[in-house]
Amino acid sequence: MLPGVAAGRGGKHQRDGCGLDVARAIATELRNSIIDGSYRYCSRQHCGHIANRMLVERDEEEAVKIIGAHEAGKLDELIAHPRQLILSHDQSCNLTCPSCRTGYIIAKSEEQARLEAVMENTILPLLKHAQYVNVTGSGDPFGSKHFRRLLKRLDKDEYPQLKIDLHTNGQLFDERHGVNSACRILSVTCKSRSTRRMRTPIKSSDAAATSAVF
Numbered sequence: 001m002l003p004g005v006a007a008g009r010g011g012k013h014q015r016d017g018c019g020l021d022v023a024r025a026i027a028t029e030l031r032n033s034i035i036d037g038s039y040r041y042c043s044r045q046h047c048g049h050i051a052n053r054m055l056v057e058r059d060e061e062e063a064v065k066i067i068g069a070h071e072a073g074k075l076d077e078l079i080a081h082p083r084q085l086i087l088s089h090d091q092s093c094n095l096t097c098p099s100c101r102t103g104y105i106i107a108k109s110e111e112q113a114r115l116e117a118v119m120e121n122t123i124l125p126l127l128k129h130a131q132y133v134n135v136t137g138s139g140d141p142f143g144s145k146h147f148r149r150l151l152k153r154l155d156k157d158e159y160p161q162l163k164i165d166l167h168t169n170g171q172l173f174d175e176r177h178g179v180n181s182a183c184r185i186l187s188v189t190c191k192s193r194s195t196r197r198m199r200t201p202i203k204s205s206d207a208a209a210t211s212a213v214f
């Protein structure tokens, strides 16, 4: 297990909604595993870059620059902020697909308060510098009060460079839940047998790609 994950699980940083130190420790350990070539936290089966042999060669210009900065302890200067964030910290969803869970998971009020703090203290500051954000890898962006509030905050004026990848079961996605910022990918996946009624999807002229899996 990653040391940062062990330190952060149920610890002070999680309770306070201030996970930057933990995130930094995890990022450092992940970077170490990539720079030393072991990729010990990566799945050879699930990572398309490894499986399809798409990794950057160590002698390519970009790799040389990154390895050099890492060895000099200056990687944070070269890559000060993550370009892409995959948000998977709230499992709330309006469905109970058997492949995913055995009952409804909706964050309760105490958890909501913690998620709000994480949003204000960690996520929104990071998104100021990011180019892509994926919402969500853990539940549904519109079945989660936290993610709905987050998406409403991402307006084009404050986050002009940010593109949103939305992964949703689509049931709650309509005009009322319009996304203010540019939506790059809209992926609608529906695995539940209870998902019979689909509302009219939002008309998003910004959506660069839409995929649907039923």
Ligand code: SF4
Residues within 6 Å of the ligand: 093, 094, 095, 096, 097, 099, 100, 101, 138, 139, 140, 168, 169, 189, 190, 191, 192
């Ligand atoms: S819609 Fe997605 S997140 Fe929700 S229960 Fe089904 S598989 Fe899980």
